[in-house]
Amino acid sequence: METTAQHPIQDLLKTHFGYETFLPNQEEIIKNVFDQKDTIAIMPTGGGKSLCFQLPALALEGTTMVISPLIALMKDQVDALKANGISAEFFNSSQPYEEQQQVLKNLQNGDLKLLYVAPESLPQLNFILNSIKVSLFAVDEAHCISSWGHDFRPAYTQLKSLKEQFPNVPLIALTATADRATREDIATQLSIPEAKTFIASFDRPNLYLDVRPGQNRNKQILDFLKNHSDESGIIYCLSRKSTEKLAATLKTKGYKAEAYHAGLTSEERNTVQDNFLNDRTPIIVATIAFGMGIDKSNVRWVIHYNMPKNIDGYYQEIGRSGRDGLPAHTILFYSFADVIMLRKFAEGSETETYQLAKLERMQQFAEALSCRRKALLGYFGEHITEDCGNCDICKTPPKYFDGTLIAQKVCSAVARLQEQEALGMVLDVLRGSQNAQVYDKGYQKIKTFGAAKDISWRDLQQYVIQLLNQGVLQIYFHENGRLLLTPLAKKVLFEGKKVRLANIIKEVEKVKTERAPRKRAELFDKLRELRLKLAQEINKPAFVVFGDASLEDMEFKKPRNREEFAEVSGVGQAKLEKYADDFLKVINRHLDTLENDLPTHERSYKMFMEENLSPSEIAEKRGLSEDSVYGHFIKMHQLGEAFDFSQFISSEEIQQIKNAEKTLENPEVLKPYFEYFEEKLPYWKIKLGLYL
Incomplete structure (x- = not known):
């Protein structure tokens, strides 16, 4: 093997890539690869991931195999390398037969320093790989191998055999975003348990983080573009139809915009991409498939027309702007309708629970009332203490109050629950909820039981979300969403660190939705x-x-x-x-029948949870008594559905009803209770109190 001494990496950096200095972590990662060690590199988009395998490829003897998921983008990477005087090719199913044969010939002759290959095409090269010198395997977008990741690709799972087949060839796995669960899974799936992991800072201080309500999105976008008409930008939508409609709207307003989605032919997609890369079309309206690996440094803004399904994807997509280090603007439109739609996408998948937990965290970020950057970096386990000054919250902050006592109560509850419980149970304990789950685990005996019973369930939930976003708490999604204390929490509990919480803004937008049929x-x-x-x-x-x-x-x-x-x-x-x-x-008949066949208690529950109707509105709409509606809620709770009864009855009222139960001669009948309370407590409330 050629040594680094023959190719000082600083010289290679300047000669082939034109840079004088490395970006953070690059040099350490490259040295680790040179030492023939397996490596996992977590680096933000724009952090220079590609260089971490491209530069070693030049200095090491043999060919570096780069496994990359997107065929359409390999050409760009190879073209860029060739422009830098580096012998590189790609091999995939989109090439004509003659072209494939020429690439294989070059590979066999040892003429290539790098070969990009899709994971699906890798088995076709097996017969050659065993007969040539492979210097390094680079697995790009490595989160695709993990079902915990946000972009799982089944074809990636075959890569676990690389280490068995080539035990002495170092392997580097690279991704722009990977939480703890995904990082561990990457190491396991690729059989590189001893790999050294490098995690660069996720902070991109040049990106302005802006979250806005989802009303009048088109108008808001047009208003934004008035001041950014000559700049390159990407608008991400969830559906193909949305991309086409929005691109058409922008064109009628005089903007050069094109839609990009999986419904286009590969030729059409390549044309759109080339037009964007070459600044002929400054605005692309795309589904999330667009942008992975695109090396365009002058994207000045990224807009999310719909809320992404998780923070990992959101971070990766906004990271496609401002890669040159100059200021860039990111806008995320948030609406409850997007949340409902994304929930439906996740339901029924193999990793449903995990995906829904990730979606909830994305929603919490969108609803954050404290510095967005703190929330974003906290998600990746990077905790900053100062507000960033470059997000919508920092620019126009909400009204705050001293929330230290609330924070201490929450942290204390998490600690006393041994960091084993998820958000719902922590809230139940703090509010002193008298439900079976709390009592079965004996949590009513811990010191913080009922410590926040004066705060409504919804408000307390929002305060805990703020603590998550401020980096005081964190969530382990892959372990049932349990809450943990961060080092910052210890300061809050034991060193008197103050915590500011924002006043809760009452939710304005509620969207009526249909629940997806169960069967x-x-x-x-x-x-x-x-x-x-x-x-x-x-x-x-x-x-x-x-x-x-x-x-x-x-x-x-x-x-x-x-x-x-x-x-x-x-x-x-x-x-x-x-x-x-x-x-x-067939579809319409099935859905209509399903709607009408719902049991009566499920229909009431559905109207309350999904249509946001009050019990009295449900009673009126369905021609029932209000007592019956509350009875339906109890039935659903008995069947295992989560339900917050504290919005209808206080713990004091429950206690009063329990006391009355001890004194009444016939506690099985409701009427004596009604008379006992001088007809001031309605029957439904008595029924609830006895149930709880």
Whole structure:
């Protein structure tokens, strides 16, 4: 192997990449690779990840294999390397056969310093890799290997065999975002338990963090663009349809904008990307597929039209702006409707609980009333003490009060619960909730039980979220979301550190939503029956009508009309014309029946939780007594649904009812209680008090 002495890394840095100095952590990571050691590098977008394997590739003898997930972006990386005088190629399924053969020939002849390959294509190279000198394996976007990560790719799991096959070849795994669970999983999945992990600071101080309510998004974007018309920027949307509609709107207003999503051909996507990279189209309206690995340093702003599903993805996407270190503006539009939609996306997946916990943390960030940067960095385990001065909260802060006592109570409860409980239980204990879960674990005996009973459940929840965002507490998502104390919490508890909390702003926007039907398999079976019938009519195999993936997508998206049906995977114009009406009939009938077949207690609960109706409004709408509605809530709670009864009855009232129970001759009947309380406590409240 050629040594670093023959290739001083500082010289290589200047000669091939044109830089005088390394960015933080780069030099240490490169030296670790030179020492033939396995490495995990967590570096923010714009932190210079690629250099950590590109530079060693030049100095080490042989070829560095770079495993990268996005075929469309390999070309850019290779073009950039070639422009720097470095022999590099890519190998993937998009290439013509002749081109592939030439790349393989170059590889076999030892003419390449770097070869980029998609994980799916790697097995095709096995026969050559065993006969050549491989200097290094670089697994880019390594979070894709972890089901804990935010962008899991099944093809990445085959990479675990690299260490068995090439035990003496060092491996470096790189990602821009990985929490503790993902980092540990990367090491396990790649069989590199001894790998040294380098975590660069996640702080990008040049990015202005701005979160806004989701009303009138288009108007807000147009107002923003008036002052940023000549700058490059990306707008991220959740759906293809949204990207196209918004791009069209911007065009009618005179802006050069193009949509980018998976529905375009690879040729169309490449054209859009090239136009953006070459500044011909400054504005891209895209689904999240756009931007990973794009090395465009002058993106001046990133807008999230919808809330992302987790902070990892959000951080990675905003990191595509301001990579040149100059100021950049990021805007996140937040609405409760986005939260509902993202919850539906997560439900039914293998990692549903974990994804929902991550989504909740994203929501907490969007609702934060303290410095956004503190909240963002705290999520990655990096705790700063000073406010950043470069976010919407720091620029226009809410009204604060001294929340030290509340913070101490919360931290004390977390400590006394041995850092084993999630947010809900911590709140129940602090509020002195008299429910079975608390009593089963004996938590009513701990010192902080009821320490915050004077604060409403919702307000206390918001204060705990603020403490999470301020880095006083943290969550272990992969361990049932349990709350832990950070070093900052110890200062709050034992060193008298003051904590400021923001006054709670009452929630303005509530969105009525439909709950997804519970029995997803039932709809799938009905769609499969219809598919078989239609296939028999044309005497063709069933998959000719639609593959299972399309049926699963129908079941998941539950389209109600032709426009929505067109969004289903595998539905082109011909199939839309041919099959939409038949399949929509089955889907609509199924959803309508499901709605009407809900048991009465579930319907009341659904109207309260999802339509935000009060018990009296539900009673009026359904022609029931209010007592019946509260009875439905009790039934749902008995069936295991979470329910906060403290909004209807105080702990003092519960105690009074329990005291009355001891004195009454016939405590099984409600009327004596009603008379005992001189008809001042309604029957439903008595019923609740006896239940709780």
